[in-house]
Amino acid sequence: MIIRLASALLFVLLLAGWEVYCRAAGVSALVVPLPSAVLRTLWDGLAGGYLLPHLWVTTVEMAMGLAAGCTVGFLAGVLLAEVPVLRRLFYPYIVASQVVPKLALGPLFIVWFGFGMTSTVVITALICFFPLLENTMTGLQQVDPNKRELFRMLRATRLQTLLRLKIPSGLPVILAGLRVAVVLALVGAVVGEFIGGRQGLGASIIAAQGMMDSTMMFALFIVITLLGMIVYQAAAGLERWLLRRPWKG
C-alpha cells in the first residue's frame, strides 16, 4: 500500500517537475507541451466529443482484428498440433513468417483493401494470429504423457482427447498467448492507422503531427495507453477467471 502511494507520488512529482521546468526554461510547446495543457486538451477532446469517434474506431478495429486473428490462430494451432504431417509441412513457413515484420506489409494491404478500417483490421488480425498459433501448438503438445495414456486406456476418441484433455490442459499456455496478442492488437491497430487510416487514434496522431500539435499528440498517447491498460487488464481478468481454481494445485 505504501509502495503504491509512493509510486503515485512519484508520478505526481515527475509531472510537477516537468511543468515547472518547462515554464521556467520557456520550452516551446511544440517540442514538449506542458502537462497542464495536455490534460486540458485531453479533457476538451473527451468532453467536446472530438476524441470519442476516433477512440471508438480504434477499439472496434482492435476488437475485430483480435477476434479474427485469435480465432484463426487458435484453429490453425489445433490443426497443426493434431496433424503432424501438416506441422512438418508448414513449420518452416511459420518460422519464416514469424520474422517478417507484419507492419511492413501495411502498404501492401492498403493496395489490396484500400484506405480505412479493413486494412487495419487485417494487419491487426495478422499480428494476433501468430502468438495464438504458437501457444496453441505448444500447449496442445505439452500434455502429460500419463494423461494421454489414461485417455488411450479409456478408449477416448481423438475428438474427446482434444476437447477434454489437450485443450483444457493447454489452456494456461493458450491464454498466455492471448495476453500477448491483446497488447500486439493495440500496436497493430494504431500503427495500421498510421499507414492507412482515415479515422482512429493512430490517424489522429498523424493529423496532429501535420498540424504540429504536440499537445494533442501527448493527449492521444494518454488515451492509447489507457485503452491498452484496460484491454490488458480485461485479458488478465479473463485468464484469472478461466483458470480460477483447478490449475493452482
Place this chain on the structure above:
Amino acid sequence: MSFVTIEQAGYGVPRGGTILDRIDWSIGEGEFHALVGRSGCGKTTLLKLVAGLLPPATGIVRIQGEPVRGPGAQVGFVFQAPTLLEWRTVLDNLLLPVSLKRRPQPADRRKAEELLDLVGLSGLAGRYPGELSGGQQSRVALARALVTEPPLLLLDEPFAALDAITREELQDDLLRLCARHRTTVLFVTHDIAEAVYLADRVAVMEGGRLSHALPVPLARPRGRDVRYSPRFNALCLELRRAMDGKAESVALERAS
C-alpha cells in the same frame, strides 16, 4: 480356466534390445497376482502388454480367451502417478471413464459416491485434485479405475510415492475394493512386503524374464497383524532370496 493368459509374449525396441523375453504366465479368475522386480526389468512393459497399450512383438496375451488387440473395456488401469485432471472435480474425475462413453446417469453418480465412501473420501466429491493430499489423489485414481467395475484391474506401482502409513491404508482399501466384485488383479511393485501382503501369487521378474513364482498361502482377509507375523516375514525373506536368485525351490522351468 484362467482369466489372463500370457503366452510366449516378447517385446523389444529398435536399438534398445529385448525388454521382455518370451513370458508365460496365467492368472486365474478372481486371483490377485503381484509382479516384482528391480527398476527397468520390464515389469511395466509387461503390464502395458496385458492392458493392450503396447502390442507384443512375439506371442500373445489373452483375456478370457480373447486375444488383446488394444485397450479394452474389461480392464481398469492405475498408473504410477494419480493422473487426475486438475481442472475437473473429484466426482468428475471419478466419472471420466463413464462420461467418455455416455452422459453419466444419477445411478453412475450414486455409484461414484459410494466408491468415494469406500475409500474414505466422502464429502470431497466437489473438491479439485490440487486440493487433495497425495494419498487422497491415489484413492481417487483407484476409485476411478473401478467405477466401471472392470473384471480385471492392472496397477503399476500405484502407491510407490506414498508414505508408509498411507500406503498400508491404501493396500487395505485395494484389497477390500477388489474383494467386492472378485476382481482379478495384476499388481506391479518393487516393494517385497507390499507384494506378499497383497497377492495370492508373486512373480519375480529379472532382465525381461520371469525367474521365480512364489505362492502366498496367507489367509484372507489379511489385516495389520499379518504384517508382523513370523509367517509373513518368512515369505518376504523367501521372496527376497528369489529376487537374488538363491531360492531354487520356486524357480521357473524354462523350455528353452
